[in-house]
Amino acid sequence: MPELQTAEYSFYVYDATTGQVVAQSPQKSLTPASVLKVVTTATAMRLLGPDFRFKTRFGYIGKIDHKTGTLKGDLIIRGGADPAFYSEYFKTHYLGVFEQWAYQLKQLGIKQVDGDVIGDASALDDTAIPGGWIWEDMGNYYGAGIYGLTFADNMYRIHFQSPAEAGEPTRVKYVQPETPGFSLDNRVVSSNKNSDQSYVYGAPYAQHQMITGEIPKGRNDFVVKGAMPNPPLEAADSLRKVVNKLGIEITGQAKAVFTGEDGEFRQMAVEKSPKLKDIIDTTNHESVNLFAEHLLREIGRKVSGKPTLDEGLKDLKSYWQDRGVYLQGFYQTDGSGLSRSNAVCTRTLVEVMLNMYRTPGDDQIFFNSLPLAGKEGTLKYFFQGTPLEGTLRAKTGSMERVRSFAGEFTNRNGHQLFFAVIVNNFSGSSYEMGKQLEPWLLTFY
Incomplete structure (x- = not known):
């Protein structure tokens, strides 16, 4: 593939029925994006229990x-x-x-x-933002901070009116909900593009934020989601x-x-709260960064009595180390995968899933939290019209120049296969790279 000419990639495929590695590349430690949630949610399921409630x-x-x-x-x-x-x-x-x-x-x-x-x-x-999150992310809804009192997904909505012509200033109609003392500097213009190309810039506790970029022209009520500062x-x-x-x-x-x-x-x-198993289901189906970050801190509270980012990271790694999971090149800096400082080998992701699979009771609850190919969540538009539609379950990961999958499926011979693949620094869009990986995974069916 020409898209891989300057890229780095890693994969690992394991047949749980025969106990053999089906395919593997040299194990490189790569930026995983949201497939890292597989590790965070699996650990939370084990340590907190599926019926735990906040x-x-x-x-x-x-x-x-x-x-x-x-x-x-x-x-x-x-x-x-x-x-x-x-x-x-x-x-x-x-x-x-x-x-x-x-x-x-x-x-x-x-x-x-x-x-x-x-x-x-x-x-x-009060450390609301993990280290490694970039300025471009943290003002937007998917980069919302983590608080001891989180409320309504820590998200607000900006309602825009955009003119009929491209390149013109837009107007903020209102912000919902209204927060005491909050102000927004609007620098967004209208565009011929039919998608949201705007970014909110703001830090936790800062009641003044700025939004720049473009939104589609000729819209009377176009909504952009931002991260609540408080x-x-x-x-x-x-x-x-x-x-x-x-x-x-x-x-x-x-x-x-x-x-x-x-x-x-x-x-x-x-x-x-709802039961943990339901929170984990939403975390993996919808790839909710905020939920994953809370789970990581709760792991620290459960194990060490310290609900901090550092304790959660330490206790998570220690848990899988004690179970013999391959952890070479495992560098975790948050629970969600939003940080580009995260790095993991695909073998690690597969061995965590295998550990869940081999534990009665955990397997069905956990794997049901992963989106079903062609049907659900972040995997809804993948593998449609193929034998893996409605069969393969996987967590996806995506950010600029990062695409990843980690999950399981039963092949034509009835064998249970677990797989992970990560690609970094490819050319083209993340979605296109995901579609390029479909035929490769189908070869193992």
């Missing part, structure tokens, strides 16, 4: 004056590092939670809160609005804290 707590600090119906203190959302809290992927799960909490205040006879609504994000440290603050403000709407006056404002709040916390409610 918990978000609601309560207050202060005292209630029952005579006047006044809470003299603050309302608290105490985050439990739940990646799915109010996520669009789990809308029905969290439907009406804030309304329920507000109604509980009403039932206690509270008519006024002399204090603030606080989003407590102290369940994680999700704990947004969660607190959203609850404040709901409580106000119920007729309870709040004299203070929405705030975010990252080191815990002072005073005795009086818990009123606990909201549990």
Whole structure:
């Protein structure tokens, strides 16, 4: 293939039925992109368990004056590092939670809160962005930061109106949700291209962001997704609005804290996340970076009692090292694969999957989380009309000059095959390279 003339690539194919390596290249340590989620989600499934749930707590600090119906203190959302809290992927799960909490205040006879609504994000440290994430990514929805109180996928939407002619300035109609103190510098112009070519630039906690690039011309409501700069603050403000709407006056404002709040916390409610197996299913089907990063930190909490990036990375590697998985050239710097500093050999990916396959109970749950070829998620448009459609399951990976697959399928002889392939620094688009890899994988069917 001419696209591979200056590229680096690695592959590994293993027949679990015969116990033999079917094909392998020299094992090079390459940038994996999102196939790294195979390692992160498999580790989380093992260490946390498929039925594990995160918990978000609601309560207050202060005292209630029952005579006047006044809470003299603050309302608290105490985050439990739940990646799915109010996520669009789990809308029905969290439907009406804030309304329920507000109604509980009403039932206690509270008519006024002399204090603030606080989003407590102290369940994680304030290092929201892993090392290695580039400036071009971190302001966009797929590069959203990781917080002890994550809210609504840590994402906001910019609604644009673009003129009929290309090359003209666009107008921001509104931003949703509205965040206190947030401002956006719009430098986006209209384009003849029929796709989003814009990028949001912004850092965690910075309430001023900039967006540049192009969007299609002649659109009345074109939506671009950005990363919330302060999700704990947004969660607190959203609850404040709901409580106000119920007729309870709040004299203070929405705030975010990252080191815990002072005073005795009086818990009123606990909201549990969906089960971990469902979060992992979404993580792998939709390749959600935010979810994978939360899982990595929870691994650190489970093993070492320290929910940090560094502890999660250390405990993950130690887990697979203890199980004899090939870890030469394994350099992991985040949980999602968004960092270009990640590097892994394809043999490592295959051996992690083999370990899951050989453990009763884990295999079906885990492999069902991988998209089905030609049918689901990031693999929906691959292998259509081939014998592997509806048979092959795999995690995909894609970024500029990176394309990867890791998964399994049953071949025509009934043998269970596990495979991984990574290509770096090829010419052409990532999608085109993925299509070029289809016939190669079909040779093993």
